[in-house]
Amino acid sequence: MIRKRGIIVKNLKELEKIGQFSDRCMKCGFCNFFCPVYQEEKVETAVARGKNYLVRQALRGNQKFTDEMAEIIGKCLLCKRCVANCPAKTQVDRVVVGARAQMVEEKGLGFIKNFAFRKVMSNRKAFGRYVKLARAFQWMMPRTEGKIRHLPDFLKALGHGRNIPELAKTFLRDRVKRVNKPQNGQPAKMRVGFFMGCGMDFVYPELGLKFIDFLTRHGVEVVVPEEQNCCGAAIYFSGDFRTGRMLAEENIRAFEDVDYIVTGCGTCSSTLKGYQKYLPDSEDRQKLYGAFEKKIKDSTEFLIDVLKIKPEDFKLKKEFEGKTATWHDPCHLIRYQNIKDQPRAILKGLKGLKYVEMRNADMCCGMGGSFSVYHYDLTKKIAKKKVDGIKATGADIVVTACPGCMINLVDNVLQNKMPQKVHHFLELVE
8 A cells, every 4th residue: 555645545556557558648639629538528537638637647646546536547448549639649548448458456356247257258168158157048039020028127227128149059169160170171371369259259259250251261170279268358348357368368378389370350450469569567478468469350450451352353152232331430440450441342342242341430339348338328329330331322231240239230220220231341242
């Protein structure tokens, strides 16, 4: 324990790591124009400048880690629009995540997050068992259309009327082979590890199978290690660095003997790359996580930049011929990984598909992982701008590369009674 200006606090080790980033803020307020939360709430604590101020006050010993401060620091999508547009290049994401980690050091995780993060999500087998249990009760949720259900009134605390996709009858982990050789006797160009991610494992297993099939047809040997675990996005972005480091090291061991690690989830690829940015607490871990980061490739990044497939060589599935498509940029692709041109190149190269750019393609859809659970009404307000942008394109389909974004876009397209369908880009290609 230490005393600063009359306030007794514990060791500020996590906060002190990000002091250099918070000090860069010039208080210009430019972030006000770009923060999705501020645009809806119009209060200083909603925007990067306000959050950064509180963190600086805590570092100086003028601010306690109260429940009110936890609420303020928690109400951030981590979309990085403020970071991308900050004249001073203040890394507010580092400030917010560091503050959350310090909050965990000070106050703990609380019962629900402690159970979810440390007993369920960090234990792959237990996670699967709990999701299977949830699947057994999804009949209680009325169908909206197809495989989409909506939450009934008695679950309104999770988002009244929210539309969510059904959990798969058979998870990807139970359908996929551990080693997938190149098809037609081709010699392997490289050995690649496939990171499933929770979305593809539990909700969209057909996307994972499709991606593996596509890669093996193009001469890639794909291994799917059984030892892989959750990427840890919800966990370490909530400030649980201890569990985040454990997951990081489990995943690093699982993918030791591959040339690259690929995934079809923008959040997963960003999170795996982000181990080296957010989690190191020693030089050894910095080196370990940094070497791992160099192996990670998101799906479109891998196909265009590594396999060097020409956009015109991608073939459109017949069911999409004559359709008009628009693209939604997941925050974890465009701002965390600078992946913008690759998916557009693929869509524009698909013969028979018309591509229309959305005016606010890079605007956050409002999902933000657990943000949409705690602040669902706010998520819907933020998403309204996105669906208005979709509507203005006149497109038949909205394409993206993040299962989390897909879930939120499907919900809000249905909430607004729009005809557009939401697809992962893998669904469009043969």
